[in-house]
Amino acid sequence: MEKKWWKESVVYQIYPRSFKDSNGDGIGDLQGIISKLDYLKELGVGVIWLSPVYESPNDDNGYDISDYKAIMDEFGTMEDWEELLEGLHKRGMKLMMDLVVNHSSDEHAWFIESRKSKDNPYRDYYIWRPGKDGNEPNNWTSFFSGSAWQYHEETDEYFLHLFSKKQPDLNWENPVLRNEIYDMMKWWLDKGVDGFRINVINLISKEDGLPSTPGGKKYDWGGDYFMNGPRVHEYLQEMNREVLSKYDMMTVGECPGASPEDAARYANEEGTELNMIFTFEHMDLDSGPGGKWDVKDWTLADLKDVMTKWQKDLEGRGWNSLYLNNHDQPRMVSRFGNDQEYRVESAKMLATFLHMMQGTPYIYQGEELGMTNVKFDSLEEYNDIEIHNMYREKVTEGGEDHAKIMEAIYRKGRDNARTPMQWDDSEHAGFTIGTPWLKVNPNYKEINAENALKDPSSIFYYYKELNRLRKEHDIIVYGTYDLILEDNPQIYAYTRSLGEEKLVIMCNFTKENATCTLPEDIQYESASLLIGNYVEGTAEERLEGLQLRPYEARVYRLN
Ligand code: ISL
Ligand code: CA
Numbered sequence: 001m002e003k004k005w006w007k008e009s010v011v012y013q014i015y016p017r018s019f020k021d022s023n024g025d026g027i028g029d030l031q032g033i034i035s036k037l038d039y040l041k042e043l044g045v046g047v048i049w050l051s052p053v054y055e056s057p058n059d060d061n062g063y064d065i066s067d068y069k070a071i072m073d074e075f076g077t078m079e080d081w082e083e084l085l086e087g088l089h090k091r092g093m094k095l096m097m098d099l100v101v102n103h104s105s106d107e108h109a110w111f112i113e114s115r116k117s118k119d120n121p122y123r124d125y126y127i128w129r130p131g132k133d134g135n136e137p138n139n140w141t142s143f144f145s146g147s148a149w150q151y152h153e154e155t156d157e158y159f160l161h162l163f164s165k166k167q168p169d170l171n172w173e174n175p176v177l178r179n180e181i182y183d184m185m186k187w188w189l190d191k192g193v194d195g196f197r198i199n200v201i202n203l204i205s206k207e208d209g210l211p212s213t214p215g216g217k218k219y220d221w222g223g224d225y226f227m228n229g230p231r232v233h234e235y236l237q238e239m240n241r242e243v244l245s246k247y248d249m250m251t252v253g254e255c256p257g258a259s260p261e262d263a264a265r266y267a268n269e270e271g272t273e274l275n276m277i278f279t280f281e282h283m284d285l286d287s288g289p290g291g292k293w294d295v296k297d298w299t300l301a302d303l304k305d306v307m308t309k310w311q312k313d314l315e316g317r318g319w320n321s322l323y324l325n326n327h328d329q330p331r332m333v334s335r336f337g338n339d340q341e342y343r344v345e346s347a348k349m350l351a352t353f354l355h356m357m358q359g360t361p362y363i364y365q366g367e368e369l370g371m372t373n374v375k376f377d378s379l380e381e382y383n384d385i386e387i388h389n390m391y392r393e394k395v396t397e398g399g400e401d402h403a404k405i406m407e408a409i410y411r412k413g414r415d416n417a418r419t420p421m422q423w424d425d426s427e428h429a430g431f432t433i434g435t436p437w438l439k440v441n442p443n444y445k446e447i448n449a450e451n452a453l454k455d456p457s458s459i460f461y462y463y464k465e466l467n468r469l470r471k472e473h474d475i476i477v478y479g480t481y482d483l484i485l486e487d488n489p490q491i492y493a494y495t496r497s498l499g500e501e502k503l504v505i506m507c508n509f510t511k512e513n514a515t516c517t518l519p520e521d522i523q524y525e526s527a528s529l530l531i532g533n534y535v536e537g538t539a540e541e542r543l544e545g546l547q548l549r550p551y552e553a554r555v556y557r558l559n
Pocket of ligand 1 (some may be wrong): 063143163292
């Protein structure tokens with residue numbers, strides 16, 4: 001397997017709106033990030049992924065871009081951005097920008113032109129279709145509820161929007177549009193960015209004829225017709241030839257609905273498309289048949305299945321990304337750990353579990369503090385368009401139970417991840433001196449960066465140690481993964497192997513003690529602890545019948 005810097009790095013995601021406000025308007029900004037660069041350096045991460053900072057009307061918090069080459073006023077100026085890049089590079093860190101090119105904002109100049117008339121030169125930059133018998137061109141629903149089509153009276157046609165109606169889908173069939181995008185990417189790369197996280201890139205190619213789903217439902221999930229569509233690999237290979245292959249850079253494609261087989265192509269080891277993708281299978285473990293808001297409990301057995309499938313299916317063929325939360329997902333300690341009594345232990349256990357697998361690990365801001373989900377009393381306190389559209393469809397129009405939907409929002413809502421970073425115990429957690437755009441989690445008095453930095457046994461320093469170990473041990477990056485103790489109901493355990501070297505990783509996912517008995521085929525002379533969330537390393541140990549305490553994690557090096 002080829003060695004690459006982006007395999008050896010740890011990525012830290014910043015959601016700028018919620019990271020740090022420098023001027024008191026309640027909105028995080030670039031100068032705020034710049035003021036925290038030493039904090040990031042201290043944590044020891046190598047790459048920063050910046051969620052979108054481009055000009056945007058913020059219908060979807062920057063994922064609706066109205067100018068790809070300008071910085072959002074609320075976040076600062078291009079000079080601020082340049083200062084940020086320089087500050088990162090000076091400290092030996094890299095910058096990965098978010099690239100949102102499945103759709104733009106409806107306020108982008110291209111769309112403003114496109115909707116002017118059917119023969120406008122920009123018409124074909126978007127996906128316009130006439131209606132069918134007075135209805136939408138097909139029955140697809142958008143990710144954010146309702147039809148994926150919006151009617152435009154002046155030209156008597158509909159445009160496609162897989163997300164909000166202010167996010168019209170770009171028409172990748174059009175080579176002129178594709179070239180505009182490649183030029184824009186080169187423009188940023190020439191300014192010095194080190195990579196792109198590419199938003200829903202596996203949705204860019206839609207099935208010819210845009211067929212309705214079978215079954216005659218008025219509105220239906222049409223994913224089969226646009227997820228991993230017919231020409232997506234052709235487009236990515238073109239992007240790779242035209243842009244990516246010309247730079248020493250890193251790419252990760254966000255790919256909902258991609259299987260390991262798809263991933264083996266998107267993230268192939270030959271490097272003809274992307275470096276890695278974000279998959280969603282493990283994020284769906286607590287969704288019932290009704291989808292994301294049909295919440296059920298996840299099981300450890302399913303988690304083992306899914307993670308192991310991705311580790312083994314991509315072995316030697318492609319590279320994994322490793323994440324348990326981001327700006328679209330609930331907080332991992334609330335979802336997969338225990339955010340009460342064992343918050344600290346379980347946050348460290350989950351970090352161990354993830355960072356010891358094969359792939360590039362991603363830390364989402366606040367994860368290193370063990371930040372948790374939030375419960376706001378009223379719907380009005382939430383900001384996310386996905387939450388509001390869903391609530392309208394299910395409760396206001398659909399008559400479902402308010403309390404039940406609020407419960408689902410508490411568990412799955414994206415605003416769980418978007419409450420402001422908790423820097424200290426002053427008002428609004430030191431995020432802003434003004435009024436924050438989204439309320440701070442009330443637990444900030446206890447959970448904040450200032451406390452973490454004062455406490456040598458904090459989650460923060462545990463991450464720092466994981467990051468350090470990764471730099472020191474090739475096996476953490478390149479070792480082969482194998483699941484062990486498959487049927488153990490409490491423990492997730494696996495090994496990593498590289499040449500003669502072997503690591504054993506053991507994670508207790510429960511709040512009860514668990515006995516860990518290694519399989520007999522794991523032979524060793526001596527075992528030494530590399531890292532653990534309860535104990536300091538001891539020189540040598542026997543691992544037979546080891547007791548793991550609640551949410552305990554241990555990593556041993558076997559000789
Ligand atoms: O968040 C989701 C589920 O709640 C996902 O379906 C998400 O919408 C999907 O992964 C695409 O996400 C990306 O594009 C969206 C944007 O809202 C997300 O923030 C972004 O990560 C549309 O631009
Ligand atoms: Ca601000």
